[in-house]
Amino acid sequence: EPEVTQTPSHQVTQMGQEVILRCVPISNHLYFYWYRQILGQKVEFLVSFYNNEISEKSEIFDDQFSVERPDGSNFTLKIRSTKLEDSAMYFCASSPQGGREVWEQYFGPGTRLTVT
Amino acid sequence: DAKTTQPPSMDCAEGRAANLPCNHSTISGNEYVYWYRQIHSQGPQYIIHGLKNNETNEMASLIITEDRKSSTLILPHATLRDTAVYYCIVRVDPLYNQGGKLIFGQGTELSVKP
Numbered sequence: 173e174p175e176v177t178q179t180p181s182h183q184v185t186q187m188g189q190e191v192i193l194r195c196v197p198i199s200n201h202l203y204f205y206w207y208r209q210i211l212g213q214k215v216e217f218l219v220s221f222y223n224n225e226i227s228e229k230s231e232i233f234d235d236q237f238s239v240e241r242p243d244g245s246n247f248t249l250k251i252r253s254t255k256l257e258d259s260a261m262y263f264c265a266s267s268p269q270g271g272r273e274v275w276e277q278y279f280g281p282g283t284r285l286t287v288t
Numbered sequence: 289d290a291k292t293t294q295p296p297s298m299d300c301a302e303g304r305a306a307n308l309p310c311n312h313s314t315i316s317g318n319e320y321v322y323w324y325r326q327i328h329s330q331g332p333q334y335i336i337h338g339l340k341n342n343e344t345n346e347m348a349s350l351i352i353t354e355d356r357k358s359s360t361l362i363l364p365h366a367t368l369r370d371t372a373v374y375y376c377i378v379r380v381d382p383l384y385n386q387g388g389k390l391i392f393g394q395g396t397e398l399s400v401k402p
Contacts, residue, residue: 176331205389207390214392214393214394214395215326215332215375215390215392216392217389217390217391220388220389228388228389230389261329263331263332265331265332276334277332277334277390278334279331279332279333280331281330281331282329282330282331
């Protein structure tokens with residue numbers, strides 16, 4: 173069964189450093205998402221991406237964040253200057269295109285980001 | 289998207305049915321009920337969705353009341369691997385909101401005990 177993959181599984185970085193979290197969505201999916209979950213809290217939407225542009229973003233997704241689909245398979249989340257409060261599990265998700273087929277979002281296993 | 293209310297936690301004996309309730313009294317006509325679950329430290333996983341009819345798939349059944357103000361997710365024979373946080377989410381029909389985000393609440397933490 174196809175699945176969303178994410179790398180790395182755990183990233184430790186120092187405050188102020190840039191990090192790039194990588195995701196490989198399911199190959200025939202066209203909608204891509206990033207969510208995050210701070211330890212012990214609920215899953216929060218960050219951004220959705222379709223047709224090579226951001227379709228929606230939350231208040232959390234400020235100028236420090238950016239997303240990119242650099243090639244036909246990867247989807248990345250960049251945090252330019254990490255803060256302690258960016259420490260969280262980051263989940264990538266994808267869903268297929270079209271009508272009522274967009275029922276499910278398939279989530280990756282997550283990248284745990286620790287900012288020290 | 290309408291707000292949902294779920295109990296924070298529930299227990300269930302292994303092999304028994306787990307019935308997880310969800311209230312969504314402000315749901316509107318074009319909003320669907322979705323259920324996802326999150327096993328500890330993993331990404332959320334889609335379970336089932338419905339509009340107004342009861343739905344069943346290989347994982348679970350979804351019972352939606354006639355007035356659509358509440359629903360129940362049923363895991364017919366719970367196993368230890370079903371221990372997870374279960375999220376009830378109300379979303380606008382994807383036909384009119386393609387690619388729309390999921391808004392997660394706190395969910396119900398289901399503990400399946402031997």
